[in-house]
Each structure stands twice: as C-alpha cells, then as structure tokens.
Amino acid sequence: MSQKYETVIGLEVHAELRTDSKLFCGCSTKFGADPNGQTCPVCLGMPGALPVLNKKAVDYAIEAGLALNCEIQEYSKFDRKHYFYPDLPKAYQCSQFDFPLCKNGKVTIHVNGVTKDIGINRIHLEEEAGKSVHSGDNILGSDYSLEDFNRGGIPLIEIVSEPDMRSPEEAYAYLTTLKSILQYTGVSDCKMEEGSLRCDANISLRPVGSTEFGTKVELKNLNSFRAVQKALEYEQQRQARLLDKGEPIIQETRHWDETTGKTHSMRTKEQADDYRYFPDPDLVPLIVSPEWIEEVRARLPELPPAKFERFVREYGLPEYDANLIIATKAQADFFEATVALYNDPKTVSNWMMGELTRLLKTSGQEIEDCKVTPELLAKLLTLVDNGTISGTAAKSVLEEVFATGKDPELIVQEKGLAQISDTAELEKIVAAVIAANPASVEDYRNGKDKALGFLVGQVMKETKGRANPKLVNELLRKQLS
Numbered sequence: 001m002s003q004k005y006e007t008v009i010g011l012e013v014h015a016e017l018r019t020d021s022k023l024f025c026g027c028s029t030k031f032g033a034d035p036n037g038q039t040c041p042v043c044l045g046m047p048g049a050l051p052v053l054n055k056k057a058v059d060y061a062i063e064a065g066l067a068l069n070c071e072i073q074e075y076s077k078f079d080r081k082h083y084f085y086p087d088l089p090k091a092y093q094c095s096q097f098d099f100p101l102c103k104n105g106k107v108t109i110h111v112n113g114v115t116k117d118i119g120i121n122r123i124h125l126e127e128e129a130g131k132s133v134h135s136g137d138n139i140l141g142s143d144y145s146l147e148d149f150n151r152g153g154i155p156l157i158e159i160v161s162e163p164d165m166r167s168p169e170e171a172y173a174y175l176t177t178l179k180s181i182l183q184y185t186g187v188s189d190c191k192m193e194e195g196s197l198r199c200d201a202n203i204s205l206r207p208v209g210s211t212e213f214g215t216k217v218e219l220k221n222l223n224s225f226r227a228v229q230k231a232l233e234y235e236q237q238r239q240a241r242l243l244d245k246g247e248p249i250i251q252e253t254r255h256w257d258e259t260t261g262k263t264h265s266m267r268t269k270e271q272a273d274d275y276r277y278f279p280d281p282d283l284v285p286l287i288v289s290p291e292w293i294e295e296v297r298a299r300l301p302e303l304p305p306a307k308f309e310r311f312v313r314e315y316g317l318p319e320y321d322a323n324l325i326i327a328t329k330a331q332a333d334f335f336e337a338t339v340a341l342y343n344d345p346k347t348v349s350n351w352m353m354g355e356l357t358r359l360l361k362t363s364g365q366e367i368e369d370c371k372v373t374p375e376l377l378a379k380l381l382t383l384v385d386n387g388t389i390s391g392t393a394a395k396s397v398l399e400e401v402f403a404t405g406k407d408p409e410l411i412v413q414e415k416g417l418a419q420i421s422d423t424a425e426l427e428k429i430v431a432a433v434i435a436a437n438p439a440s441v442e443d444y445r446n447g448k449d450k451a452l453g454f455l456v457g458q459v460m461k462e463t464k465g466r467a468n469p470k471l472v473n474e475l476l477r478k479q480l481s
Ligand SMILES: [Zn+2]
Pocket: 022, 025, 026, 027, 038, 039, 040, 041, 042, 043, 044, 153
C-alpha cells in the first residue's frame, strides 16, 4: 500500500434480531420452514393490512444500542424506503430514516497492541426482505425465479459506523468485536452463513494529511469477515492505482468476487433521495420511556470489553490470550469453569487455544457442543501435573476425550499411557540406550550437550513416549558421568 494515501473505511452491519415473531405481524421467524409457510397479509403487503410493532424487537434493539454505548432516543419513527424488487411485496421497506432509535455509540478495538474507538453513527430498526430463489446458479443463468416471503418482515438492526477505520485490518477487528458483543447480549445469533449477519463496506482514499473525504465506493457480497478484509485490501490497491494515474474514482457499488479476488462495478450508487423516504402513515412514532431503557440496561450481561479487562487483571492472562478466550461467551464460560477446578489460568488458556481449538476446527464443532467439558479438561491437566502422564500423552488423551467424552483417567488406564516413573525400570532402558549409541555418548563426554537430548529422545522412543522425561534426564546424566 502506497504511503501517499490514507484509507477511510466505514461499515454497515445488518443483524437479524432473534425474536420469535416478525417486526410487524405475528408470523414465526423460524429458519428452514416450507416456502411461504410463515406469511400473512401484513408481511405479504396485501392492501389494507396494518402493521403492529413487535415490542420484543424494540427491546432487543435497545439492548444492542446500550451494549454498543449508544444514546437511546426516546423519540424515533418509522419511514418507508421505496425501491422495486420482487422480494419486496410492498415495494417499500419499513425502516428508520431521520430519527433512528440509537445514536452516537462506540466500539473499542485492539489491533497490533493499539487500542482505538470506532464510532457508531446510528442503529436503526427495519424489516427484512423476502428471498428470491433462482432456477439456475444465479439470476442471469436462470429461466425463472421463485419468491419465498418467510424471511420478509423479520426484524433487523442496521449498525452504521462512523468512517473511523483506517485499514482493512481495523475493519476486521471492528467486525469481530461487534459480533462478539451482539452474541454476548443474545439479541442476534450472528450467523453469517445463514444470513443473520451481513456487512457492506464503504471505502475511500485521500492524500495523507487531507481532512476532506475522497470519493467512496460501496462493496457488496461480502460473505465472511475475511472476505470483508480481502475485498477492502483489493479496493485499496485499485483506488491507489487510479489516483496515481490521475484518474477519477467513480462513486458506485462494487461486487466482491471471491473466486477471482476482485471487485467489479454493479451500479452507480443511489442517493437517499432516490428512495423517496417518508414517514410511514400506518405506524405511530416510537416512544421509549427512560424506565424501559433502564430496565434493559439492568439486564445487560458482562460484555467483552469488561471481560477482557477482568481476565487480564484477575487471571493474569496476556492480552493476546484474553482476546482469544473472550471471543465467544461460551469459550469465556468454559475457561472460567475450568480454572475453578484447576487453578492455573495460563495452562488452561494454552490448552484451549492450542489443542482444543485445533480439534474444534478440524471437526467443525463449537466449544459448547463438544464432548470435552471443563470437568474433563481439568482432570486431564491434573493428570499431567501429578506426573501420571506426559504432556505428549495428554494430547492423545484429549483427542480421545474429544471423540468419546470418556473420563481421562479411564483412557490412561485403557491405553496404558501412564508415565513410567519407576527408576529401576528406566535405569535398564537408559543403560541399553547408552550401550547402543556409543557415538552420541562420546559426543556428550566431549562437551556436546546436544547429544544428551538425542539420548533422551531414544529413551522416549523405546518407551513410546511414556518415560518421565525429567527422570530420564537425571538417570542419563548419572550413568554417563
Ligand atoms: Zn406475517
């Protein structure tokens, strides 16, 4: 990236709220039902059908706003945002335009040891559109498309950040932090793969030192946080090349293509005017009392930033560890439950970030669904601590616990993994290894310390990793001197 330009990034995140029913009608929001099985005259936009606001959706939106340090507006209102698309039966989306529910929030991110606040301009409530199902792979290669309105009318919040991010890396950190906060509150399950969390990005470049914004480009089709980062990196380079050549940046919406790793032009960007926003005459203004706000505030859980501080302070975890462990609430809870049984936080964090994360990634499971419980992990670590098994053996025991959920002690017995700490037995093996490796013995006696490591390795090999390494070291030194 050229040093001549500063990158300016803003993000718009859409999160579906986890209500049981839709924003303006009683239809279920359950995922995976038969097409159009969860619709009614209201969410199908039939003439004369009147919307009634879902209180729980407002409640969740307030909770998200408070968790993101916003000012909750006592007065907000709903507006119609007009556009024509087959998945939108009313030809307008019910949203909030000039009076959103939440304003002026912030999210604190940590990138490369630097802490930074990213402003949140606003959070507003709106309804989801339906879903077009194309007969072919995509709209262009299809003979026809079908409409499924089950999703239409599900409540969403749109979280609009300030243009405060200066690199794709910061954008990635903002998204992961935001997702984690939303998941902690439980207002959204934030599943990008099911579409309950989506993100659009705005990016522009300007000469370093300039305070005016450059022309921004909006990026769409960003299906993962990594895709957001990669698309922004690509776009940063593309815009810098244009500016270097003295060519203008066109204000437009660009589509990210994951397979080619490039963005391409979709359409020139609409202005707010194009949507012909006006207040929805079917809905009264939304008035939120201070008591309601305080009631929601009182039930906010401990949020990631506070947990991060506490994990560093209370458990003495390095910031790097704390950041990874608190990424999800389930993980943070698992950590605390394990430490309560096995009081060595750093060791617990090492095992969680290392072996356990590896097993979870390979199997595609989440920590809350896997067979390793805090009790079983604590038991396993105690077995290492009291010398029953070596660290190496512990890894294979953990694999077995992960696969079967069996007690680690039972696994150690069944597989004969207990460490050999019997001096007499080990002395014999040590003697045999010394006899079989005269060259290494010679090296060791000539002062090459490395040779000892080799001999220890040979004893471990003979015992299939079960020898107590500390004891092997001692015995070798004794016999060699
Ligand atoms: Zn409905």
